[in-house]
Amino acid sequence: MPFNSFKDDEKTIEVGKMATLMRLFKYLLAYKKQIIGVLFIMGFCVVVNLLNPLIMESAVDDYISKGNFRGLGRLIVFAVVLNILMVLGIKLRMYVMAKVCNSILVTIRQELYTHIQTLDFQFFDSRPTGKILARIIGDINSLKDVLSNCVTTLIPDFITICAVVAIMFIKNAGLAAASLISLPLMAACIWYIQTRSHKRWQIHRKKSSNLSAFVHEDLSGIRIIQSFGAEEETMDTFRGLTKEHRDSFIHAVRLNDAIGSVIDFCWGLGTVSLYFAGILIIGVDKVSIGTFIAFGSYISMFWHPIMNLSNFYNQMITNIAGAERVFEIMDTPSAITDREGVKELPPIQGKVDFDKVSFSYDGTVKVLNEVSFHIKPGETIALVGPTGAGKTTIVNLISRFYDIQDGHVYIDGYDVRDVSIESLRHQMGIMTQDNFLFSGTIKDNIRYGKLDATDEEIIAAAKAVNAHDFIMRLDNGYDTVLSERGGGLSIGQKQLLAFARTMVSDPRILILDEATSSIDTKTELLVQSGIESLLKGRTSFVIAHRLSTIQKADRIFVIDNGTIVEEGNAAQLMAMKGAYYQLYMSQFKNVV
Numbered sequence: 001m002p003f004n005s006f007k008d009d010e011k012t013i014e015v016g017k018m019a020t021l022m023r024l025f026k027y028l029l030a031y032k033k034q035i036i037g038v039l040f041i042m043g044f045c046v047v048v049n050l051l052n053p054l055i056m057e058s059a060v061d062d063y064i065s066k067g068n069f070r071g072l073g074r075l076i077v078f079a080v081v082l083n084i085l086m087v088l089g090i091k092l093r094m095y096v097m098a099k100v101c102n103s104i105l106v107t108i109r110q111e112l113y114t115h116i117q118t119l120d121f122q123f124f125d126s127r128p129t130g131k132i133l134a135r136i137i138g139d140i141n142s143l144k145d146v147l148s149n150c151v152t153t154l155i156p157d158f159i160t161i162c163a164v165v166a167i168m169f170i171k172n173a174g175l176a177a178a179s180l181i182s183l184p185l186m187a188a189c190i191w192y193i194q195t196r197s198h199k200r201w202q203i204h205r206k207k208s209s210n211l212s213a214f215v216h217e218d219l220s221g222i223r224i225i226q227s228f229g230a231e232e233e234t235m236d237t238f239r240g241l242t243k244e245h246r247d248s249f250i251h252a253v254r255l256n257d258a259i260g261s262v263i264d265f266c267w268g269l270g271t272v273s274l275y276f277a278g279i280l281i282i283g284v285d286k287v288s289i290g291t292f293i294a295f296g297s298y299i300s301m302f303w304h305p306i307m308n309l310s311n312f313y314n315q316m317i318t319n320i321a322g323a324e325r326v327f328e329i330m331d332t333p334s335a336i337t338d339r340e341g342v343k344e345l346p347p348i349q350g351k352v353d354f355d356k357v358s359f360s361y362d363g364t365v366k367v368l369n370e371v372s373f374h375i376k377p378g379e380t381i382a383l384v385g386p387t388g389a390g391k392t393t394i395v396n397l398i399s400r401f402y403d404i405q406d407g408h409v410y411i412d413g414y415d416v417r418d419v420s421i422e423s424l425r426h427q428m429g430i431m432t433q434d435n436f437l438f439s440g441t442i443k444d445n446i447r448y449g450k451l452d453a454t455d456e457e458i459i460a461a462a463k464a465v466n467a468h469d470f471i472m473r474l475d476n477g478y479d480t481v482l483s484e485r486g487g488g489l490s491i492g493q494k495q496l497l498a499f500a501r502t503m504v505s506d507p508r509i510l511i512l513d514e515a516t517s518s519i520d521t522k523t524e525l526l527v528q529s530g531i532e533s534l535l536k537g538r539t540s541f542v543i544a545h546r547l548s549t550i551q552k553a554d555r556i557f558v559i560d561n562g563t564i565v566e567e568g569n570a571a572q573l574m575a576m577k578g579a580y581y582q583l584y585m586s587q588f589k590n591v592v
């Protein structure tokens, strides 16, 4: 899958607005009781709204014109009580819907996050983190108003429109027809606008995502940017992306704004047509003043919900693009999943076999070519070779981070595809080139290796890998709070903490990728003895460019161009004077 950087708009899969909406609204079904309550309140408000013009008509025609002021007083009290109840109902409705919608957003966000956790490396290789963040945060937030207004606008306003039209036709069909004469014009305009608007909002969401990807990448690499004095260049990129973001917004919103003007125009046309038909065609003497006043109210009661509905529609096409992006990730299957009926991998001894393993990341270029080896439990294997040779790829296949195209990877005789991923990875300890530490205390970071580890286990693990002494020198010892990525600690200290985290998880198979690079000699001695404690009694794979760190390995595999070109212990390989010897000598020369 080609990488989608902040410079490229994402390609989203078109699923259709209706299908997306239906899927979104399904979340509301979990809150049936609350929704029914809100609809009941809304129904009451609609009835009060519909009654108000009739009350006004009756006040004019039955009481004011006949001088019955006692009756008028009773009618006013009745109307005031009804309207107060309506206002209280609206408040309650807003409270309930805010609660329901926020709960739904939490559910969607949790579903998305849980799903993302199961996705394979290929998914993360193919897009920047900022674009994933944009979907988890921005796109999901944009769904709140659609969900809320679906209940509070769509249903009640639709009912209001139907009821108003029915009442108008019952009272006076001619006036009703005249009032609604501009309806077909409005429908045509809205259809025209919506077909174009959705595309524009999709583009805007993609531009937001690009911006988010850039900002995330920029902040993650801020130290490099500042040390190379590249602030001006990144500012230029930022300006470019914000301009695209703004322009796409203006482009989209301009079209949306037109809907309001169309409705205003149709509303005005309907009102003019009502009075024109009432006064000139039907005749003033055939329609009472009360009926005219009532129709004046009904016409605004008809166009108000139309305006609300069109705003809702606008909002829907604006935000449905966000929903599409959220559901697209939810529907992305992980390339690495448990097969039907997989077994749990029982506690392993640590035997690893590669049987003619061939692998390609993109399905075309072979990165590994028929690699075979047999590793006994407890053996330490070092992988060396030029950069890009395939060392990391080999160790990634042991934990099944990618699926191979040909051959088999066996752990204790089990094909890694025949056991559950969780039971497999649970027995692996992986230390990558990036000793990632989370914000939180030192204790929390070590406990990450085994979530139920006791404080004693944590301290024992730290002692075993020589991390205890430096931890105790910190102001709050094991309770010292680390910032994101372990800021505030030296590289060596971060490595020692990562060792402790792996140590506490007590894996049967250990993978150390470039674990000892870029630290000073004194720390390296500490780290080296930490590694030795870690390796004891486990099957281990160590990838290190510095050959001095792997002299004690039981066997060294020299990898080149996706195959094992030499194999043996350090002394044997030196004696062979082949690829390993060349590597060793070139490093030695560099040191001298």
Ligand SMILES: Nc1ncnc2c1ncn2[C@@H]1O[C@H](COP(=O)(O)OP(=O)(O)OP(=O)(O)O)[C@@H](O)[C@H]1O
Binding pocket: 125, 361, 362, 367, 385, 386, 387, 388, 389, 390, 391, 392, 393, 394
């Ligand atoms: N996620 C990936 N997607 C596509 N190609 C990849 C990916 N990771 C590695 N490669 C390619 O696969 C080949 C082997 O990479 P690998 O990381 O296994 O090499 P390596 O021997 O570990 O290198 P180094 O010592 O520099 O870490 C390289 O050509 C690399 O460009």
